[in-house]
Amino acid sequence: MLGALRHLNQLGASTAAVSASLCKQARTKATASFGMGSVCGTSARAPCRAGSARTSPPCGGGQARSATTSSAESKAGAKAGGEGAKSAFDGVDLNKAAGAAEAAAEGTEKAGGGTSIFAMALLGLCGTAGVVGYAFEGKDVHKMADKAEGQAPEPLVSLARSYATWREGMEDNVRQFSEPSSEKLLPDLPPPAAQYMRTLVLDLDETLVHSDWRRERGWRTFKRPGVEEFLRHMSQFYEIVVYTGQLSTYGEPIMERLDPDRYVPYRLYRDATLYEDGKHLRDLKRLNRDLKRVLYVTSDAKNCTSAPNAIEIKPWRMEADDTTLLDLMPFLEMIVRSQLPDVRQVVESYRGTDIPSEFRARTAEMKKNLRQKSGGKRFFGSGPR
Structure with a gap:
């Protein structure tokens, strides 16, 4: 379809060019015949020579005589120039001729305008096709073709269907690079484990490690304290x-050094991400896990497809006294021990806070309340007397 549109576009452009050329030739011919160009007031057989007695007066510095010169003035000029020199305007009604020339030029311009409209229509068609190509997917074009069946010309409907089929093939090729490599990134859990197992997803850069480059040593990767x-x-x-x-x-080389005992059974890389708006997103929805039992720890919560599951921590920039991961451990352990039905509710309650600090404060408050409630009660009495 794109080839056909280019052909039509070139046809419109060439038609407009031919029309413009014809218009220019018509105007040139009209001006040459009726004294609008650089034409002297003498016959072609008697060239204009300065000082000659057989010629009419000089051309006035190369300027042409006006096309509105009257017939009487032309005859007087010819008589003054001698019997052998006749004016090119003898016997011609210049006013009438000028009107005819203007009418011819106007007609040519109208013809050229018609061609321009045709060319603009083709350009509009090409532009519309371009908008359709970017704004609609192949399945959308198929639906349009179905609705146009019986109403639009059959060749146009067939062309639309051919484009839709080609477009769907291109979309399949793009998906191979922009979407995760599988609909299920993790294998199925066995039935007993699926009822209670929690999944902890960890980002790598600035969360577990930090890669640093220096001129004297190049790239080196450092592990976060306590990882x-x-x-x-x-x-x-x-x-x-x-x-x-x-x-x-x-x-993979980083994980081999960081986790030689394979405490991390699953490692997912770029081919498992969702490429969208220039970013490689961690598609938690394709982990083949219930999101009610999934937590994602990262230094950038915007790089995943399910923000309610994300716990955002401070990115590590090689601070030696960093204890973020160790401080987060009691909070993560509490979630499992409490057997909460939906971890997203807990994450939401801590949103916008420093989770380790907030968790310690809430734990201390809870212990205080328990002591107060149990302080006035006697669990072991002396019994009846």
């Missing part, structure tokens, strides 16, 4: 998944 203890302890409560937008050639 090994964090993975070892959390593996007792969670199914752990590392999910990053980096290529496996970058992430």
Whole structure:
């Protein structure tokens, strides 16, 4: 279809060019015949020579005589120039001729305008096709063709269907690079574990490690303080998944050094992400897990498809005294021990706070309330006397 549209566009452009050329030739011919160009007041057989007695007066510095010169003035000029020199305007009604020339030029312009309208219509068709190509998917074009069946010309409907089929093929090719490699990124859990298992998804860069470049040594990757203890302890409560937008050639060597004991059974890289608006998003919806039991720990909560499941922590920039991961462990452990039906409700209640600090404060308040409630009660009495 694009080839056909280009052909039609070129046809419109060439038609407009031919029309413009014809218009220019008509105007040139009219001006040459009726003295609008650089024509002297003498015959073509008697060239204009300065000082000659057989010629009419000089051309006035190369300027043409006006087309509105009267017939009497032309005859007087010819008589003054001698019997052998006749004016090119003898026997011609210049007013009438000028009117005819204007009418011819006007007709040519109208003809050219018609061609321009045709060309603009083709350009509009091409523009419309371009908008349809970007604004509608292949399935949308198929629906349009179905609605136009019997109303629009059959060749046009067939062309639309052919374009829709081609477009769907292109969309399939794009999906191979923009969507996750599988609809189920993790294998199914066995039936007993599916009822209670919690899944902890961890981002890699600025969450577990930080990569730094210096001129004298190049790139080096550093592990966050407490990351090994964090993975070892959390593996007792969670199914752990590392999910990053980096290529496996970058992430896999890091994970091999960071987790030699395989506390992280699943590692997902760029091919498992959703590419959208220039970002590689962690598509938690395709983890093949119930989102009520999924937590995602990251330094950037905007890089996932399910914000209610995201716990955002401070990005690590190689601070030696950082204790973020260790401070987060009691909170994550409490979620599992409490067997909460939906972890997203807990995350939402901590939204906008420093979770470790807020969790310690709430825990201290809860213990205080329990002591106050139990302070005035006697659990072991002396019995009846």
